[in-house]
Amino acid sequence: MKWSLTIARAFGIQIRVHFTFFLLLLWIVVEARAAAGWGAAMWGVVFIVATFTCVVLHELGHSVVAQRFGIKVSSITLLPIGGVAALRSIPQKPAHEMAITVAGPLVNVLIFAVLYVVYCWAPDRVPYFPGLVLMPGLPTDWGELTGVLLLVNKWMIVFNLIPAYPMDGGRLLRAVLAQWLPYPRATAIAATIGQVIAGVFILYGLWEPGWIMLAIIGVLIFLAAGAEEKTVRLRDALQHVQVGRVMTPVFVAVGPDDAAGGCAPWIFQRGQDDFPVMADGRLLGMLTQSAVLEAARRNGSVRAAELMMTSFSSTRPDAPVAEVHDSMQASGQRTVPVMEDGRLVGLLTFDNINRYFMTRSAGAAKDGAQT
């Protein structure tokens, strides 16, 4: 995720913090200081850091189990609304997905148990909040911090059991459904249920004073459910398709001595973003859209060879699109040259893939109507 800072590493996974998280910290400090001075501000920071440590441990629970099943986890990113673990692939077996999903809330159960022991040991110093109540305010000492963290972990357990995909409960539901249904179908059902529950959250959050956060979470769940469902359908559609079918064989190439800025009109006339730089039929490098725009801005005639990228990945016409799509997402490379016997035969872009997906979805719908 962009705008994130790596603060630690655990089990080979980068723990990253999104910059909006620092805004949350700043906001807590400013609010708590204005209300009750610097001491309160400090406890505010301690509370936020402790809460998000629980979130990181929850995500590490998912990640470590995923690694056990051979799934690479590149990073965990902390956002003000929670954590996101970036799994490099989707678990293939529903049973694996179940184990990975359950591991997260199980970590919160463990944290809850440990803190509960602390509470039993010093019940006069640690407040206990029965049931599910709203946050009683920022803690002012270690005892109150323990009490509030007990509540936080209780909320995290309950919240993640609600079957609203893509939250943990929804993933669990999808894994259960996937025992009998194809994966995309199971995802579609889980996503729809998730969106209905998200709708209830939004309405309740707007209706009930003090619950606005629930409405915000509802909106995020609603959007995430739709996005995840699309990703799963895309993946499924691309599983058995080769690059040669999807790539564009028609493209504009430039010579190393051509002016880089001269490509600018092609960007809007042809809808091509990145340009292969060729000499004698050989691919020398790729001139990206940002390099072309930069050259056009400088107004000079900078040579393509000077601005082209020379390290990039390429693919073959018989490679599976799903695989190339994954590596494009991981590397951020938007255009992949397709090479056959040392010759450039086409370009594969996100746009190609999305358009192929759109066309195919339309075709699939027609086939379905005929049967």
Ligand SMILES: [Zn+2]
């Ligand atoms: Zn989780």
